[in-house]
Amino acid sequence: MLQTALDIQTIRKDFPILNREVNGQPLVYLDNAATSQTPQQVIDAIVDYYHRYNANIHRGVHSLSQEATDAYELARQKIQKHFNIGKTHEVIFTSGTTHGINLVATGFTSFLKKGDEIMVSAMEHHSNIVPWQMLCERTGATLKVIPMNLDGELIMEEYHRLLNDKTKLVFCNHVSNALGTINPIEEIIDAAHKVGAAVLIDGAQAAAHIKADLQALDVDFYTVSAHKMCGPTGVGMLYGKEEWLKKLPPYQGGGEMIAEVTFEKTTYADLPHKFEAGTPNICGGIAFGAALDYMENIGFDAIAQYEDELLQYATKQLLTIEGLRIYGTAKHKTSVISFNIEGIHPYDIGTILDKLGIAVRTGHHCAQPIMDFYKIPGTVRASFSFYNTQEEVDKLVEGVKRAKKMLL
């Protein structure tokens, strides 16, 4: 048995979906890196909002509007506290990580010129590649890539070599979605700052496993999605240092983000509202706060420790299967295992596992450059959360063995 301070069986009772069956089998949900499941406490927060105080925020004089505004702003404060952000108005609500990245990438259009360089890591999700390529097309800046080694670790010597006074912006994920690698973002941020470059860290895959201290990191931008950390889809946060958020132009025009509007000129609202045009995902923001409460209550240290045990156990068990290769063998990893079995297409394994009630992700994981690097069409990815059990890992291993027997 794995050693953990967490009472996993009690925790599992918080997640109604874990009781359901898929294809006649009890669900084994191992696609947590795509989206995490939602505890009853968060579902209750969503229901409570619509039952009791659904109203538009920041403008109504009536009580419901005030209650909704208070709850939404309280959620912002919870996010601020969780990520140790200096000022509440440095927390921008977004629709998710992709939105946060696009907001910054679009804003940087006016700061870059031909000859400038921006840098991305070799293990990014497409959402942290494409917006920057679009930025390069708009500005004439050049995109440089920090390479990685076969273990799926960034080659930091190359990073330091690539950095120069033309580098204006570096963006990298905190954790790779396809490989689980935890990147050395402290070193990345410090070195970038030494040449005067700003840094955006995509925290989407890290947020459920690592409690990032954004002031200590001294990062310029950090962005996450609530649905990867027990919250609902369609909401996330972008942290930006105040000085950057003041400099960046608004991303979208609309209500909420203005101070005064005439047909001659509009002045923009103060932070954070300058970047929050239109009616936001109010319920989602509140539920995001509830999700942070939930995870904080369990404790991020305990979560990280238990997930690491699951990772070690699953890695060891899967490697007993002949022909199985794991992609992403970095020393520092979250609980993600990407693998293939020699001679079998990942899609086939995923299909058989689904028949056994086991949910994994197969394919290129929106990270085609990584698949090209390993010269594979994709992988099977099992990603574990704190509500997964050792027995579920065993079911995965048995399922993979069964699939292998059928398919080879």
Place this chain on the structure above:
Amino acid sequence: MSIQEIQEEIVDEFSMFDDWMQRYEYMIELGKSLPLIDGQYKTEDNLIKGCQSKVWVHAELDGDKLVFTADSDAIITKGIIAILIRAFSNQKPQDIIDADTAFIDEIGLKEHLSPTRANGLVSMIKQLKLYAVAYQTQLN
């Protein structure tokens, strides 16, 4: 045999299986045993890009009948292709155009025909029918 008769035959074969395991094992066997496509036709032009598995389809006329060959890099997909080829290949283009694919549902493989399933099969059936339309025009 007509497309309808072949489809009924396939449904009969699959009705002998008790559970999904046997159905999938049979499909995997079909996928493994069929030499599907000549290497020269595995070109970018003949590739139907599903999200995850690659599917190639080639068509040519043999008299007034259309002959399909196809392949995939995923074996389950290949098995389903083998079933589709058996039902639709060596048939008149107009019959292919008119044929429906409900038998896939009847043999318990409905999930593979969902348009949101990332296996390229829906695109593949569409492609078979497009070939049929093109060759029907040629025959006319």
